[in-house]
Amino acid sequence: MISFSVNGKPVKVDADPGTPLLWIIRDTLHMTGTKYGCGIAQCGACTVHLDGNAIRSCVTPVSMVSGKNVNTIEGLSETSIGKTVQNAWKDIDVPQCGYCQSGQIMAATALLSKNPHPTDAQIASAMDGILCRCGTYNRIRSAIQKASEKLGDTK
Amino acid sequence: MNRPIAPSPSRRKFIKDSTVLISGLVIGFYLPMKSGRAFAESMQSKTVYPPNAFIRIGSDESVTIILNKSEMGQGVYTSLPMLIAEELEADWSKISVESAPVAAVYNHTGFGMQLTGGSSSIPSSWEQLRKVGACARILLIRAGATTWNVPEDECFAEASFVIHRQTNRKLSYGSLAAAASKLALPENVTLKDPKDFKLIGKATKRLDTPLKINGSAQFGLDVYLPGMLTVLVARSPSFGGKLMRFDATEAKKIAGVEGVYPFENKIAVAASGFWPAKTARDLLEIEWDETAGSELTTSKMRADYLALAKTEGNIAVSIGDASGKINQSFKTVTAEYELPYLAHAAMEPLNVVVDLRKDACTIWTGTQSQTMDRAMAAKIADLKPEQVEIHTTFLGGGFGRRANPRSDFVMEAVQVAKLIGKPVKVVWTREDDTRGGYYRPMWADHIEAGIDAEGRPLTWKHTIVGQSIVADTPFEAFLTKNGIDSTSVEGAIAMPYSIPNLEVSLHSPKNAVTVQWWRSVGHSHTAFVVETMMDELAYLAGKDPIEYRLSLLSPDSRYRGVLQLVAEKANWNQNKLPQGHAIGVAVHQSFESYVAQVAEISLENGKVRVHRIVSAVDCGIAINPDGIHQQIEGAIVYGLSAALHGEITLEKGKVVQSNFNDYPPLRFSEMPSIEVHIVQSNQPPTGIGEPGTPPVAPAIANAVFALTGKRLRRMPFDQEAFG
Ligand code: FES
Ligand code: FES
Secondary structure, three states, X not given: OEEEEEOXXXXXXXXXXXXXXXXXXXXXXXXXXXXXXXXXXXXXXXXXXXXXXEEEHHHOEXXXXXXXXXXXXXXXXXXXXXXXXXXXHHXXXXXXXXXXXXXXXXXXXXXXXXXXXXXXXXXXXXXXXXXXXXOOHHHHHHHHHHHHHHHOOOO | OOOOOOOOOOOOOEEEEEEEEEOOEXXXXXXXXXXOOOOXXXXXXXXXXXXXXXXXXXXXXXXXXXXXXXXXXXXXXXXHHHHHHHHHOOOHHHEEEEEOOOOHHHOOOOOOOOOOOOOOHHHHHHHHHHHHHHHHHHHHHHHHHHHHOOOHHHEEEEOOEEEEOOOOEEEEHHHHHHHHOOOOOOOOOOOOOHHHOOOOOOOOOOOOHHHHOOOOOOEHHHOOOOOOEEEEEEOOOEOOOEEXXXXXXXXXXXXXXXXXXXXXXXXXXXXXXXXXXXXXHHHOEEEEEXXXXXXXXXXXXXXXXXXXXXXXXXXXXXXXOOOOOOOOOOEEEEEEEEEOEEOOOOOOOOEEEEEEXXXXXXXXXXXXXXXXXXXXXXXXXXXXXXXXXXXXXXXXXXXXXXXXXXXXXXXXXXXXXXXHOOOEEEEOOHHHHHHOOOEEOOEEEEEEEEEOOOOOEEEEEEEEEOOOOOOOOOOXXXXXXXXXXXXXXXXXXXXXXXXXXXXXXXXXXXXXOOEOOOOOOOHHHHHHHHHHHHHHHHHHHOOXXXXXXXHOOOOOOHHHHHHHHHHHHOOOOOOOOOOOOEEEXXXXXXXXXXXXXXXXXXXXXXXXXXXXXXXXEEOOOOOOHHHHHHHHHHHHHHHHHHHHOOOEOEEOOEEOOOOOOOOOOOOHHHOOEEEEEEOOOOOOOOOOOOOOOXXXXXXXXXXXXXXXXXXXXXXXXXXXXXX
16 A cells, blocks of 8 residues: 555555556546646657656656655645736736646646746756747747736745 | 446437428427436436427426537537537527437438548538527517417527517517427518628537546546456457467466457457456457458558659549659659658557347447447347447547448447447457458659749659459448549649649559558648649749749639638748748648648757747638637647557558557647638638648648758658768
């Protein structure tokens, strides 16, 4: 049994410890907001937060999250920064097909949590690992900038 | 937390066969009915009143639009409801959307089947859905007038209310829907004058955005059924490969594995979830006979194609004497072009959920091609098409791949379900998706062109070599004439420029590589060839590339508007570019829409870097301007990925690329700034999902020439190293 928390709720799973966290989240916990895109840390569709850091859940064995806090897109609106990012996404109307957007939003939120006023270069480096085949990148940048403005001078 | 997830079944009713034809308008009646097998009955509690197959108005004032087009990012779940709501006079905040089941009433008005493709959702629905909305509005007004016992023409509709003008009495749509649904359909409907549009033409937020920012939008991969197994399939690694023998001993030892099933030259591995299925599939020891594909190696195929391109093919168009005029030309240019196979690489890998029972089959998948997929599923399952139900989920990108003329992924999933006898979710890994067949064809072109003493094109002889995407499919009969697949030559034969001697011929070699439409289809190839060659002719003539094109267009050509707009917005004439930057232009018409682009580039570390793309588009009446911006932005990024990086190559019948590491879409840090400008128009709306892609590569190549004097005639441009 491996115990950890997901969006603040404790979970216990009985799984092969090598199973990627992504498939525990999806196939065991049936939380489907976190997506599979590549399985090899190339696309970022599977991005979740592990103790506040953005990680690729497709290459993170579930054994590694034992005792830690995992946050997924489903729990994002419970944080004020998450809500701010989601609202910016709505204002700019970022998504097209939407499949990559959970990963984009999780990566953007992790960035803004650590650095509420990132430069363009910092945005690009934080977001470069998250692919969007629909090409929403420029709107993603605008939404991150918008969220950053809303976050005010916290740092 | 271990709750089974019931997919939110999008409907619990069947369509009665009561489709009626009134003044050319097909309307079917929905009757609320329980489906044989519903997972949840919660929606049953809310009584619904159906004015027609596309609209359901609830007593709670909800207006549900049932859509027959698949939402794959192109925004149809917003733009199509706008067409209905405009005429229905519905309160936009009350609109929600549901995907249609498969039924004749939902057929594409042009294709005669349910299909999302060809950038045709808006143009094919433009009349139809406005009439649907108008019909429902008329019935609601009639119901209101009857209630008050006043003449109908004293009443009007606004924001989901019927209002009696004289007394200012109001009745809501929700309260009138039941009465309205009992009325006979109107004989005639008059549509609004465009100047009275309230919604059409306004930048409108997407209705699906709220679902796509919190993880709740349901894609095919997100469907979980009770008792369902996840299945991965081992397919031949080479085209035409044969399964000789396999050993599943190690695979079967993996916990969670339920079985290993060979079928049709493939092997299905069924397990409790993706990970055990993948682990087990990786452990299969399989021997394939790969001799059939051994001739398929890209370098050899290229050489063959280029040799073929030097010989005349089947004539697609011939005006004047293209060959004869070469010798009479003032100056000539000859060029060869090479374009690779391309994978669609939608972010959501292919997947299908199938629940097959004795007398029924239910499928959940993100498909663009419901009618054909249903027919194929019925054939495999030995059922009638009516016994197969398809739930169209959101599509994590389509780009054509999810409208497969052979229904490949649906067919395979039903075969698997039949084999296993339990509900299954067949999942393709990214590697499966990249290698699993169906590519934009590889192309080679040869052009010989000449200009006269004034610099005008005198002759243009173009030979195209590439597989037909419709050969041996049900589309062949419609799209091939006299041996010419129209999708192979589109964008190359109807030249907008005045060229007195023109010949385009086509070779369609056959091989075992499976090919298919890919965002913008033939135009993804022909625009590159034609527009870079036009640029060559402009330079040969010593003319400005935009001036040159304008001088060759007829006075009423819609190409002019986009060229002039893009020249103005990109500051073409007095462009003060940073040192080391250059600009190039291209213009192309596809899916009846016109797009011109100016690309600004430089070289960074010997590679092309794109800084800015300014785009002008004429797609007729702009339904949702922000949606048009989104589509052009997205189509440009799709075009950039192909122009700079995209290439699928073969080695002895095997696809070399596997995942995003070796088939890399454009990343965030590579993004240019993008500007989109819409030409004001009162023409009927035309396609928007695809037309932004074709001009990208030629605009970049032309900019590279302006900077370096080097012509790029091979895609992708990553292959070129600049010193
Ligand atoms: S699925 Fe994890 S990075 Fe692509
Ligand atoms: S919105 Fe479709 S992949 Fe990003």
